[in-house]
Amino acid sequence: MPEPESMAVTVVVVAGGDPPTPQEIGRLPANPVVVAADAGLDHALAAGLVPAVAVGDMDSVSPEALAAAEQSGTRIERHPVDKDRTDLELALDLAARLADRIIVIGAGGGRLDHLIGNLAVLSSPQWSGVNIEAWLGHAQAVVAHSSRTLDVDPGTTVSLFALGGPARVTTTGLAWPLKNEVLDPLTSRGVSNRATIPAPQVSVHEGVVLAVIPSGSGGVYCGLEEMC
Structure with a gap:
């Protein structure tokens, strides 16, 4: 317990x-x-x-x-x-x-x-x-094996990386959401997302995800369908 x-x-x-x-x-x-x-x-x-x-x-x-x-x-x-x-x-x-x-x-x-x-x-x-x-x-790196709430403010850059293999991920409170979608470790799809609410959440249904939060993040952001 x-x-x-x-x-x-x-x-x-x-x-x-x-x-x-x-x-x-x-x-x-x-x-x-x-x-x-x-x-x-x-x-x-x-x-x-x-x-x-x-x-x-x-x-x-x-x-x-x-x-x-x-x-x-x-x-x-x-x-x-x-x-x-x-x-x-x-x-x-x-x-x-x-x-x-x-x-x-x-x-x-x-x-x-x-x-x-x-x-x-x-x-x-x-x-x-x-x-x-x-x-x-x-930067801060947060490991998500299941569900993790990120202690960040709106506007903060959040990059998501699948490690060790594909991860099936749902996000809440990010500008470019994932909805039970596969994040592949060999792509840049999760790079430079952005928090839209305090304490956004990353839920990992399969695999493991590393959420990287750069210090002093701001400026230009790339969404999940964009390339920086």
């Missing part, structure tokens, strides 16, 4: 990409459970967050951060450097066992292959029972 809303648990996963911005730190819920992925431990401590757990092969974290975390009571879960999963995936696996909602910060920037891999991992069906979103400094 789902927990009451007041009892919902949010876990913040701090990844080892670009450091989270002060604005992102200021938006976090009070007293979240924090999980650091490798060098995300440096980012977390620098932002004043004390992780409950730090997980990864620890090949990128600083010795100073490791020592400070151990002194503060953070549990360190070390994994081999030669492994089949990224540090972020290991952190999400741990967080998903604790959380109703996961906010990932520090996952942007750096290598393009890391960013693509991070977005793919976030959208994995293995996390379908948890609401996951990533704050990437320049």
